[in-house]
Amino acid sequence: NLEVRSTRPFYHLTPPTGWMNDPNGMVFFKGEYHIFYQHNPDDIVWGPMHWRHAISSDLFHWKDQGIKIEPDEIGTIFSGSAVVDWQNTSGFQTGDEEVLVAMFTHAGNLQVQSLAYSNDRGRTWEKYDNNPVLSKVGDFRDPKVFFYSPEQKWIQVIAAGDRIQIYSSLNMVDWVFESDFGPGIGYTNGVWECPDLFPLKSEDGTEKWIMIVSVGGTSEYSGVNGGSATQYFVGDFDGNKFTHENDEILWADYGIDNYAGITWSDIPNEDGRRIFIGWMNNWHYAGLIPATEWRGAMTVPRQLGLKKNSDNEYFMTFEPVEELLGVAGKNETYNEAVQEINIEDNEIIQSGSFKIKTQINLSNNSFFELKIYNSREEVLLKYDKNQAVFSIDRSFSGNTHVHNLFVKTIKCDYAIKDNILPLEILLDQSSIEVFVNNGEKVMTALIFPRYEFNDLKITGSGGSELIQGLELVSIKKTVD
Ligand code: FRU
Incomplete structure (x- = not known):
């Protein structure tokens, strides 16, 4: 690795x-x-x-x-x-x-x-x-x-x-x-x-x-x-x-x-x-x-x-597009409502090409963080309810010498409705695409990790029942 x-x-x-x-x-x-x-x-x-x-x-x-x-x-x-x-x-x-x-x-x-x-x-x-x-x-x-x-x-x-x-x-x-x-x-x-x-x-x-x-x-x-x-x-x-x-x-x-x-x-x-x-x-x-x-x-x-x-x-x-379902591979689901999720040494994440589908409940938390990482590198997504800002931090995502803009946090205003935030995240070796609340806001960013990611962690501000289920789906190679 x-x-x-x-x-x-x-x-x-x-x-x-x-x-x-x-x-x-x-x-x-x-x-x-x-x-x-x-x-x-x-x-x-x-x-x-x-x-x-x-x-x-x-x-x-x-x-x-x-x-x-x-x-x-x-x-x-x-x-x-x-x-x-x-x-x-x-x-x-x-x-x-x-x-x-x-x-x-x-x-x-x-x-x-x-x-x-x-x-x-x-x-x-x-x-x-x-x-x-x-x-x-x-x-x-x-x-x-x-x-x-x-x-x-x-x-x-x-x-x-x-x-x-x-x-x-x-x-x-x-x-x-x-x-x-x-x-x-x-x-x-x-x-x-x-x-x-x-x-x-x-x-x-x-x-x-x-x-x-x-x-x-x-x-x-x-x-x-x-x-x-x-x-x-x-x-x-x-x-x-x-x-x-x-x-x-x-x-x-x-x-x-x-x-x-x-x-x-x-x-x-x-x-x-x-x-x-x-x-x-x-x-x-x-x-x-x-x-x-x-x-x-x-x-x-x-x-x-x-x-x-x-x-x-x-x-x-x-x-x-729904055709994405047709190229889905292995799938793992986590159903219970929990305050924190830690998925470590995971094969789907290690493949580098996968989808995360989850629902975040911010009733008892003022923010949440979702981190995809290995021991040296990470991509960090964050939503802050009080500031109503969604962000992607790729400053430690691997090769960030590409350009100054790789160390600047990517931000998007988003005011949450009903405290529920459905999220769909696509990773594919060198990119991340985040679909917030069924595509109401989308954030796309290139990333160049030097090592494969292994782990996924979601945490909140310390309330309870932050994560209402999560699905991790690997996506197959479609180019021969
Ligand atoms: C946009 C653009 C177009 C032009 C093309 C040239 O990225 O500048 O306006 O047709 O690229 O490659």
Whole structure:
């Protein structure tokens, strides 16, 4: 156990070799989830961007498909999206099967938008002959396309520096400007990138439109806990313009390592889910994290929900998709209500890839601490009821020389209701994702323990009956 551990996650998507950043072109078609990602095949730092592809039928077992869209004389291949062109509006369909169309940023002297398409269920991709299809001077990137059925037209949201722009089209080739969202709205300390726009039903049946905007913050004080982070807006879209209604700034993740996330296109109506995945990293130190042959990972795929807070404002919830149950292995349960839990020399914990599901009762305790550790290192989660703050301390989690931000406590405001706090925690070799109260708040952080963790301990402020049951579940390796 003194060997240097591998940091490669068991059940989070990583590049076989080379560098990974943003998730791109996520589309569901004929039983397959497609994902592409920003990829530099020749180095483990950011460089000439390619789209590398992976396919899964369950969002966990990913089969690498290699590089599908490569740089050319127009530029390298920045972020973008993909859709199924069900009605062949583009005219790119050649056979009986629907054509998949990807729209991405070609980054050369200018950032311009281009198309590629596939007539064989995503196996091979051809670039459109007359690329680019949309150009403008300045920051102009990361087009996310969807079909707006009320008006039978395509909509694209695209980041333009300090604002998001909305364009429409009947065929994805000719685009018309519709409206600006921003500048000066929400969190503005950094360049706006990687937008998404989609409808989402709340638990009370109301439908709202969500605009996701990543912000490439550049300081230790930007974003939510430093560096880059992803905000979202709740509001309405009328086919031309998005208007937001939220007063406070809402974040997709209140941790530190979740950026450039967007959602899958074309998940069938009968499924009805909206699934999000983000790049589990932070631009502030992404090029510095421990790595030898590959660098970068995605978050766990998360299902979005919509709820109202106590001020009657809508906010999104994020929960691991249910397919996670399908990759669960061994399971241990602790049922009694107890004040303290000590699990030592535990095989599931030693595997480094597991889930903890527990319910904390703070009626008789003003705080609790949950520690995952070995004799030298620990990750410490804490909830303080009086301050209403949830925190992750990774300052003793192993290799923290990566960056200053590894020794700074990650904090998230959270006011508890009814003293009961359901928690779901995912560990996967080099990451921790904490889902508070069924995804009402999520905190994601990278960790680089040098030795395997062995133990888990939960304690409170000294009251009684803190822990109302706990389940420890190992999660299998999904990459062969
Ligand atoms: C976001 C981003 C995008 C861009 C891509 C380049 O992380 O900066 O705006 O398309 O990365 O790799």
